[in-house]
Amino acid sequence: MSIDDPRANTRAYHEVTKHRPNHYAPGPGRLDWVNQPDPFRRFHDAPVVRLPLAANRLETAYDDLYRLGTVPACPVDIEHVAILLELSLGLSAWKSYRGHSWALRCNPSSGNLHPTEGYVVCPQLPGLDGGVWHYLSETHALELRAQPGEPAWSEGFPAGGVLVGLSSIHWREAWKYGARAYRYCQHDAGHALAAVRYAAAALGWGARLLGEWDDDSLAELLGLDRGADFGDAEHEAPDAVLWVGPEDVQVSDGAILPLLTGARWHGGANRLSPTHVHWPQIVAAEAAALKLEPGSDSRWQSLEQPPLMPVQSEVHAANLIRQRRSAVAFDGVTSISADVFFRMLDTLLPRGGIPPWDMLSWAPRVHPVFFLHRVDGLEPGVYVLIRHDDALEPLRDAMREEWLWQAVPGCPAHIPLRMLAPLDVRDSAQLICCHQDIAADSAFAVGMIAQFRDSIDEAPWWYRRLHWEAGVLGQVLYLEAEAAGVRSTGIGCFFDDEMHRLLGLQDDAWQTIYHFTVGGHVEDTRLTTLPPYAHLKGGGGDG
The missing domain is CATH 3.40.109.10 (NADH Oxidase)
Incomplete structure (x- = not known):
């Protein structure tokens, strides 16, 4: 890596840390x-x-x-x-198994x-x-x-x-x-x-x-x-x-x-x-990827969107946030309704003054590709949600010519979801996610495609922001899954270029940077769950 070219170094890091079917990153x-x-x-x-x-x-x-x-x-x-x-x-x-205990937190983390x-x-x-x-x-x-x-x-x-x-x-x-x-x-x-x-x-x-x-x-x-x-x-x-x-x-x-x-x-x-x-x-x-110089960070004004569809549960925010868990296995059976799926997509769209997207100043640069397996009323297949209009044509031009880009029946008009192809994509999702069953046994899996080359050309520290945006998308899905009575988990192990090949992406204009999956979870009954602060004097189960 060259010490004189941080953009080239950022790209080189991303390339050398890609997992591939024949060998994993160092x-x-x-x-x-x-x-x-x-x-x-x-x-x-x-x-x-x-x-x-x-x-x-x-x-x-x-x-x-x-x-x-x-x-x-x-x-x-x-x-x-x-x-x-x-x-x-x-x-x-806290989780406990055979005398060993470890803490879980409200903010999820790779490998805990x-x-x-x-x-x-x-x-x-x-x-x-x-x-x-x-x-x-x-x-x-x-x-x-x-x-x-x-x-x-x-x-x-x-x-x-x-x-x-x-x-x-x-x-x-x-x-x-x-x-x-x-x-x-x-x-x-x-x-x-x-x-x-x-x-x-x-x-x-x-x-x-x-x-x-x-x-x-x-x-x-x-x-x-x-x-x-x-x-x-x-x-x-x-x-x-x-x-x-x-x-x-x-x-x-x-x-x-x-x-x-x-x-x-x-x-x-x-x-x-x-x-x-x-x-x-x-x-x-x-x-x-250091941000070495201060500068203005003018805020992007998101488009007006209709109010979100309400969730079915009246659960308190504090309870839902604290019950969030990363699933370790899915049952391969549970489906979700199309309305629940559309509500999840709706929360991924930025709205002025609405969390968490009002926290960020920039227009969306990360767009989720969905592998639908079990969403009632929708065909299994590959779908994409374009979170910013300016990305539609560049991403469409970069992908396979044969993709359909069809509107999805029943999807609210303001949600820019498009079906690329009706397929059984369980095997593809599992392969791309390092052969992990959770990508196929879920209701759906997600690959997050980032506007990569233009972002790094703008400034190498955008590499971090792209991953932050993907993490925010993941946190929304975590909470929405809990609200829907299912569960989710982030997937950091995936074969980058296998995802690109499936979509038809030929260069680094777009790169996959995070994967995710949502479905009916399987509890590990061997584990004991303890309150978060019961180990403190006077902590009890509160909090």
């Missing part, structure tokens, strides 16, 4: 259990504030998240910041490895001091990383909201997945972004990605550039920062970072593994 080959990373990052000797477990008190209905103006804004205080974190980055359950770390940056709030805080999901607590000088911090920080920062520890994924892990970390960041947006919506708060911030500024804000605080601990790469609060508030790094001048920093990061494997492909990809 990986460890076996799992080194001695070096399995600690799933929880801690900052030793940092002051700690235990957060209340308060999500059970939130009565927001899941469907109200999609109804603009329905949920009144909650106060911005320690209790509601705690709910924001509990429903986005907090634990959702959780590379994403969360931070809160806030002014003085009722019950919580102002500063930079690291969220420790294990104990639902905040660790104080930076204690800024007063009164400049509180006087200069935007009123009425908080900043939520995300970072990635690439080693957590690389331990299991090797060179391809950088992709998965970006998927997980997208899931986490959407999880924060949904949790904010449940509190009646807005949330938007501050895409104009560069990575150096984000690292400075969160203290990720403080080498002495990390020592020999694993590096955290800056991902993103969101403003959570009133929509009309402007938040710039030029206004926030000077407020940290003279701040007192606390804590040293724990080391997650005794030893590590160096993956030069990840190092090169991270360097190539």
